[in-house]
Amino acid sequence: MAELAFFRHGEELLRVALGERIAIGRAPECDVTLPDPALSRVQAVVERRAEGYHLVDRSGRGTRLGRGAVAESPLEDGAELHLGGWRALFRLGPEEQADDTRLAEATVARPPAPDGGRAPPVRLKVREGGLERSHSLPPGGAAVGKDADNDVVLSCPFASSRHLRIEPEGGRWWVRDLGSTNGTRLGGIAVSRAELLPGAVVAAGDAELWLEPVREERLAPAFEGMSSRDLAMAQVFDLVQRVAPTEAAVTIFGETGTGKELVARALHARSGRADAPFIPVNCSAIAETLIESELFGHEKGAFSGADRLRRGAFEEADGGTIFLDEIGELPLDLQPKLLRALELGEVKRVGASRPIQVRARIVAATHRDLRAQVRAGRFREDLYYRLCVVPVNVPPLRARPRDVRPLAEEFLARAAPRGLSLAWSEEALEKLEAYDWPGNVRQLKNTVQRALLFRGEGRVIPASAVTFDDTRGEGSPERGGADEVLRVKGLTMEEIEREAIRLSLRRNRGRRMAVAKELAIAKSTVMKRIGQWGLHAEGRGAGVVAEGDDEE
């Protein structure tokens, strides 16, 4: 499409796409309003005719084209209009250039649209009433205005219900006024449609909007459901990629909620076993008496309550992968049986006399320092070496601060009610970035969900909706009580149960038995819930749990 690029003091301030006809002048009704007293209210019109674009003067004094003033003239590619203190350069689009062989050689081609015609990824920044916020811009663009059904809702009283659209075309972003009452201004000029160059500020009423390029790394495709732009995580992905097709035993180390299970799933998905089952077993969530039968199965009548034969996780995972989460919690007496499964590829159901061959690949994970467990005599050294052929270390979220923003955006987009586009305020994102995330990505995910509950009516999430599920150093009963009230309101029964267990773990410094007594539930239920909801570190301080802190 042909366009006019407007310059002032040598600086290109806006580009306007030329459709059938545009009027340029001082009057607000013009398609391009230039605030210059040297111009007439309607200075000139540029219109398309069968043979090409024409400039038609409307001032009666002539409009300067190149060196002389004209009443009417065809426009050639590169023609220069002088409009008071403004200069406008006429440029043909690629389609018109192809039609016009006369001009083909003389034409200075516009830079090709990046990425084969796809407008570059950008975020739309909006400043209103002293607050700045940031919206992701869908590939098809966004409607902006005061009505609640716009993609970006403005609160400024001088904005129209449907004020403008930001839309892509020909690999570039454009702003189009939707017939607003007070107009859409770009660099001080009222426009009906203009290209939105990086850094150019659009004014709609008192609101200011501009585009901010999104660094490609932010949009790096997720690796098997894991998004990250951190170098250490890229190394984890690379290692997973290389080790997945092999049979090497992998143990994944990392604090709770860092994404160890996702790494294990990635190892499975990228292996030759991807079509066979992936069976996760959380060794800390199963009562000690049941782990053996959970892992290896049992024969009918093997113990009281075993009223039928049960296949264990190893058999279920035959041909696939068994994921032993929290391997550091595996009781010592079961460790030789696991070693046997690893070394001989066979398991024996509880109560069985003969072993069964299994071909499950083992991937283990732990938030503990397994070496320290070995030194403390809680973990067999031979099993340690057999499991940790390839150790994979997943860094905590606080060691990859550049991941917080994109993950917060991703979780918000996933958790937002269908059809509702929500945005973080810049202040909320800054608050998220400043936090140290003892519960890692899982805690960030929960924080985003809570922020959705507390966001109020608006589409922009304020910093006040960001509350941290963390009482380190608080020690004030009032604060704890306030948190409880906040969390219970509007939560599901499951969320309330989770909260009750979490707070009890804190009160009892992580002692499971004390929690069971306080809440009058079985310890096995406490263990199960802890595993299910990733509460392992609750009440025990941030990070890896110190050795010797298990009470029971």
Ligand SMILES: Nc1ncnc2c1ncn2[C@@H]1O[C@H](COP(=O)(O)OP(=O)(O)OP(=O)(O)O)[C@@H](O)[C@H]1O
């Ligand atoms: N890089 C990531 N991108 C997107 N989601 C992630 C990422 N890392 C973790 N998550 C999400 O965070 C939550 C916790 O991840 P996961 O269960 O894999 O952690 P974990 O380290 O195994 O935790 P635990 O030690 O408590 O079992 C999950 O909901 C997971 O989907």
